[in-house]
Amino acid sequence: MDAVEIGWENGSEIGVGPWVGPWPDDARYDPELLAEGDARNVVDRYRYWRMAAIVADLDTRRHPFHVAVENWQHDFNIGSVVRTANAFLAAQVHVVGRRRWNRRGAMVTDRYQHLSHHDDVAALIAWAHERSLPLIGVDNLPGAVPLEGYRLPRACVLLFGQEGPGLSPAAHEACDDVLSIAQFGSTRSINAGAAAAIAMHTWITQHAT
Known part of the structure; x- marks a missing residue:
């Protein structure tokens, strides 16, 4: 250059x-x-x-995992999730619930990352089932399987709940597995954007490196 x-x-x-x-x-x-x-x-x-040339080139190399985030209360973390999904070259980011979300945290990466919207969890389930993609929830819920040591499917949808309440009951019920992230401090949960980054990077370490 x-x-x-x-x-x-x-x-x-x-x-x-x-x-x-x-x-x-x-x-x-x-x-x-x-x-x-x-x-x-x-x-x-x-x-x-x-920009179109960049997206076209990325499309030749995208990984087969998807990321879905519930958005019932205008979650401010979605922008961060989109930015991380772009960094790890996720196939697509799916926003479930409210269509609008704060794009500031995406730092313009939403222009290069494929995005989809689903009105509710049922619509996401139908979309995933049509493509035989398992839904893997990430939330520290009772009975969740530790992410550490879990072998993520190569093609899958990593599903995250709303910041605060976490996965909705409908989303929890739809998941093939729900994974927890090990924590050692006093807080009950970690930021949804941080949890998504950890889960995506775990997929990368298992399948892309």
């Missing part, structure tokens, strides 16, 4: 300036970004690429 790196050590802005030298003869590159620079939060291989 023939570009000038720009940025600040405190991480407030990181990117590359305008392309220096002859422009690449490649339809994946965006003329506007080549001319003005690219300050997006993307890895170096995607610098100056059109």
Whole structure:
């Protein structure tokens, strides 16, 4: 890449300036970004690429696990979940319940991550069953199986409840298994976004590395 790196050590802005030298003869590159620079939060291989080209390339490598989050009370953690799903290249993120959610935490990664909406848990169940995808809940509920040592299915849906109440009764009943994350402090639960990150990374360690 023939570009000038720009940025600040405190991480407030990181990117590359305008392309220096002859422009690449490649339809994946965006003329506007080549001319003005690219300050997006993307890895170096995607610098100056059109957004559609980035998504198309990601689609050739996506992992076969999905992530679903219940959203009955406008959960602020969904943006964080989407951002982590993008980092671990999940096939899709499914929002169950309210369609609207706070996208600020996604840090624009929702533009590169496939998203779906389901009106209720029954709709998610129908979607998963059509594709023979097991629903794996993550919540510290009585009878839950420890995530540590559990072999996650390669193709599956990792299902997370609303921050606070956790999995709804309907979601709990629908799960093939419910997994708990080991905790050693005084709190009853950990942040839903953090739990999702732990579960996704567990899938990565078992299937992608």
